[in-house]
Amino acid sequence: MVKPLLFASALLACGLAQADETAPRASVIDTDGFAEPLKELKFNPGLDQREFERSTLAALNVYDPFEAMNRRLYHFNYRxxxxxxxxxxxxxxxITPEFVRSGVSNFFSNLGDxxxxxxxxLQFKGKRSMEITARLLLNTTIGVAGLWDPATRMGLPHQSEDFGQTLGFYGVPDGPYLMLPFLGPSNLRDTGGLAVDFVAENxxxxxxxxEVSENHPEVVVLRAIDKRYTTKLRYGQLNSPFEYEKVRYVYTSARQLQIAE
Known part of the structure; x- marks a missing residue:
């Protein structure tokens, strides 16, 4: 409770203070505001105070014992x-035509199925398992090894299931929040799940x-480029001093919904 109360108090103090009366600050560690999220805060007097406090405390209610390290990794990913x-x-x-990019994305998406x-x-999702099986068969055959995605046009959209979700399905807690270098938001359970999925696919x-990727590292590079190409997250796009907290809260909430579905 101490951290949320201090957080809300800092918000109010920052919003009520006049700009020309701001006290001198200590040396800034991170000039982009990631280490000092309150630096650019402007309090909105039109916001209902109870709703503000409720949403703020909920966003802070994420187990993040490695926050200092995570913030630095977040800044590293941003740069x-x-x-x-x-x-x-x-x-x-x-340099790549749109239809080629689409084919590459479809191919790697097919592998991910x-x-x-x-x-x-493993989660006993019978209907989803049959749908993913049908996707694999259609896209691997009619779609020529997955370069095209006829399954989506036939009403079988891509559905993501990973081992982190499987562990959550069996009641394994998410553990501490983690910001992974290059890979972005995660937690201890989901990080272990990533390793299991990687080994299983290989x-x-x-x-x-x-096997081909072992002798042709350019395949791995292309997959990494495609992964970033298809990932919509852009660090800094929220233009908010609380972006770290928002990303952490959204990721945690999204994973809870994915496990519950």
Missing amino acids: FDQWVALPVVSGYRY VPNLLNSL QINFLNVA
């Missing part, structure tokens, strides 16, 4: 996105992709 990942994606979009199917079976070696 890596800005300086490396997004420029590479922009170049990829510039293998762990999706395994996790659906052991199954669907369409011989895992």
Whole structure:
């Protein structure tokens, strides 16, 4: 309770203070505001105070014992996105026709349906398992190894199931929140799930992709580029001093909904 009360008090104090009366600050660790989320806060007097406090405390109610490290990794991801990942994606979009990008995305999505199917079976989701099986059969055959996605047009959209969700289905708690370098928001349970899904996909070696990737690292690079290309999250896009808290809360809430469905 101490942290949420201090957080709400800081918000009120920052909003009521006049700009020209602000006390001198200590040295700034992070000039982008990630380490000092209250620095640019402006209190909205039109916001209902009870709703404000309720939403603020809910957003803070995420187990994050490694927050200092997570914030630094969040900032690292932000800079890596800005300086490396997004420029590479922009170049990829510039030199690659849209139908080629679509084919690449469909191909890797088809590979991802293998762990999706395994996790659906482990969660006893019979209907979803049959739908994912049908997707694999249609897209691998009619869709030419997954380069096209006829299954979606036939009413079988892509559905994501991972081992983190499977563990959650069996009651494994999410554990501490984690910000992974390059990969983004996660938690201890989901990070372990990522490792299991990776090993499972490589052991199954669907369409011989895992074996080919060992001798052709450009396949791994292309998959990483496609992953960033298809991921809509852009660090800094919320333009908010509380972006770290928002991303953490949205990720945690979204995972709860995915496990419950």
